[in-house]
Amino acid sequence: MAAAPPVSVLFPARNAAATVDDALGSVLEQTDPDFEVIAVDDASSDDTLDRLRAWAARDRRVRVLARNGARGDLVAALERARAAARGAYLLRMDADDFAHPERLAACRPLLDADPALAAVSCLVRSFPGARVRPGRRRYDAWLNGLRTHEAMARERFVESPVAHPSVLLRACAVAAVGGYRRFAGPEDYDLWLRLFAAGARFAKVPRLLLFWREREGRLSRRCPRYGPAGFARARADAFARLLAGRPAALLGSGSAGRRMARELLARGVRVSFFVDRDPRKVGRSPYGVPVLGFEEALARRRGEVVLTAVNAWGARAAARRGLREAGLREGRDFFLGG
Numbered sequence: 001m002a003a004a005p006p007v008s009v010l011f012p013a014r015n016a017a018a019t020v021d022d023a024l025g026s027v028l029e030q031t032d033p034d035f036e037v038i039a040v041d042d043a044s045s046d047d048t049l050d051r052l053r054a055w056a057a058r059d060r061r062v063r064v065l066a067r068n069g070a071r072g073d074l075v076a077a078l079e080r081a082r083a084a085a086r087g088a089y090l091l092r093m094d095a096d097d098f099a100h101p102e103r104l105a106a107c108r109p110l111l112d113a114d115p116a117l118a119a120v121s122c123l124v125r126s127f128p129g130a131r132v133r134p135g136r137r138r139y140d141a142w143l144n145g146l147r148t149h150e151a152m153a154r155e156r157f158v159e160s161p162v163a164h165p166s167v168l169l170r171a172c173a174v175a176a177v178g179g180y181r182r183f184a185g186p187e188d189y190d191l192w193l194r195l196f197a198a199g200a201r202f203a204k205v206p207r208l209l210l211f212w213r214e215r216e217g218r219l220s221r222r223c224p225r226y227g228p229a230g231f232a233r234a235r236a237d238a239f240a241r242l243l244a245g246r247p248a249a250l251l252g253s254g255s256a257g258r259r260m261a262r263e264l265l266a267r268g269v270r271v272s273f274f275v276d277r278d279p280r281k282v283g284r285s286p287y288g289v290p291v292l293g294f295e296e297a298l299a300r301r302r303g304e305v306v307l308t309a310v311n312a313w314g315a316r317a318a319a320r321r322g323l324r325e326a327g328l329r330e331g332r333d334f335f336l337g338g
Contacts, residue, residue: 004086004087005034005035005036005061005086005087006034006035006087006088006089006108007032007034007035007036007087007088007089007090007091007104007108007168008035008036008037008038008081008084008085008086008087008089008090008091008171009027009035009036009037009038009090009091009092009093010038010040010078010081010082010085010090010091010092010093011023011024011027011037011038011039011040011081011093011094011095012039012040012042012074012077012078012081012094012095013039013040013041013042013044013048013052013095014041014042014043014044014048014072014074014077014095015044015045015046015048015072016044016046016048016095016096017044017046017047017048017051019095019096019213020048020051020052020095020096021051021055022098023093023094023095023096023097023098023099024037024039024052024055024062024095026098026099026100026101027091027093027099028055028059028061028062029101030099030101030102030103030104030105031101031102031104031105032104032105032108033061035061035087035091035104036061036062036063036085036086036087037061037062037063038063038065038081038084038085039052039055039056039062039063039064039065039081040064040065040066040067040077040078040080040081041064041065041066041067042067042072042073042074042076042077043067043068043069043070043071043072043073048095049064049066052064063084065080065081065084067080074187075180075181075182075187076182078179078180078187079179079180082171082174082179082180085171087171088170088171088172089108089111089168089169089170089171090168090169090170090171090174091104091107091167091168091169092164092165092166092167092168092169093165094164094165094213096213096215097165097210097211097212097213098127098210098211098213099209099210099211100207100208100209100210100211102207102209103122103209103210104168106122106205106207106209107120107121107122107168107205107209108120108168110203110205111168111170114201114203116200116201117170117200117201117202117203118169118170118173118174118195118200118201118202119162119167119168119169119170119173119192119195119200119202119203120167120168120202120203120204120205121162121163121166121167121168121202121203121204121205122166122204122205122207122208122209122210123143123144123204123205123206123207123208123209123210124140124143124144124163124166124208124209124210124211124212125140125208125210125211125212126140126211126212126213126214127211127212127213127214128213128214131214131215131216132214133214136214138313139159140212142158142159142313143161143162143163146161146162146204147204147206148203148204149201149202149203152202152204153196153202153331154330154331154335154336155336156192156193156196156238157235157238157239157307157335157336157337157338158316158336158337158338159189159231159338160186160188160189160192161192161202162192162202162204163210163212164188165210165212166209166210166212173195173198173200174191174195176198177191177194177195177198177200178194179191181194183233183234184224184225184229184230184233185225185229185230185231185232185233185234186225186226186230186231186234187225189231189234190234190237193234193235193237193238194238196238197238197241197242228255228256228259229259231338232256232259232260232263233263235260235263235307235337235338236260236263236264236266236267236269237267239264239269239307239335239337240264240267240268240269242305243269243305246303246304246305247269247270247271247272247302247303247304247305248264248269248270248271248272248304248305248306248307249271249272249273249274249275249297249301249304249305249306249307250264250271250273250274250275250289250306250307250308250309251274251275251276251306251307251308251309251310251319251323251334252274252275252276252308252309252310252315252319253274253275253276253278253281253284253286253291254281254309254310254311256309256310256311256337256338257274257276257309257310258286258287259309260307260309260337261274261286261287261289262287265287265289271287271289272289272300272302272304273289273290273291273292273297273300273304274286274289274290274291274292275291275292275293275294275297275306276291276292276293276294277293277294279293294322298326305333305334305335306323306328306333306334306335307334307335307337308320308323308334308335308336308337309337309338311338316336319336320336
């Protein structure tokens with residue numbers, strides 16, 4: 001058997017006949033050619049599998065696996081690809097995106113040079129421009145602004161601090177936390193949070209190397225696991241582990257705050273109070289948890305770790321400013337959340 005390549009590309013594809021050739025072609029045109037592609041057809045009903053097999057017939061680096069079933073299962077497809085991967089590094093790529101030809105060459109040296117790194121990402125851009133909504137543009141800008149491990153770790157409870165198809169992962173680090181997990185939430189965000197909790201370090205190459213296709217039918221738009229409730233479940237799992245028995249407080253008693261309180265309470269976390277600057281909400285008690293004004297909450301705080309639960313980008317900045325001015329230290333006394 002030929003020696004194992006250093007990099008395995010995890011390439012799940014489902015009903016991607018319109019885009020898979022461009023996506024896979026962009027991977028195979030990498031200037032660093034030493035890799036294998038584990039392409040998993042995820043129960044497609046179009047000719048995606050035929051297209052993948054055609055690529056495999058032309059390029060020996062492509063291995064095609066088929067996952068049969070009545071419906072797609074991205075976690076199963078990813079785990080099947082991971083089980084078949086021989087490389088020490090795992091490059092993620094989706095079948096509707098496009099990679100810069102120097103993506104692997106720019107990211108791989110960072111993992112080679114630093115054994116403590118578990119994941120290397122890059123800057124991303126959503127396309128085509130006519131389909132990209134303002135919220136997605138803000139998300140891209142936020143992602144691209146998080147360029148250090150410290151910045152990504154600091155804001156990990158806001159949203160996913162790296163784009164899934166932009167990462168190059170150390171295979172042993174992924175295996176050490178159990179790989180992709182099937183639960184009622186986003187599998188990529190859950191994986192990042194478990195890696196952070198395990199002490200893994202992240203890096204980001206400050207170059208635009210991944211082009212992220214925006215389309216109406218993408219999984220993140222149509223599957224409930226990628227909605228607010230799914231992200232709240234992932235945050236709650238990670239935040240409960242972080243607290244390790246300490247009490248929590250939630251800044252924001254709107255829908256995001258109440259959703260987070262419900263998830264934390266279900267995990268046995270003591271939520272002492274909500275904090276809210278809206279006088280109309282102060283005095284309420286959703287789930288039996290009192291809503292306090294900002295000053296009263298600070299006076300009553302007895303070691304609670306504060307997690308902000310506000311959705312607006314501007315509101316998060318104001319919450320951070322107010323908590324810092326009150327003497328709380330980010331990353332110890334409070335965390336920004338979504």
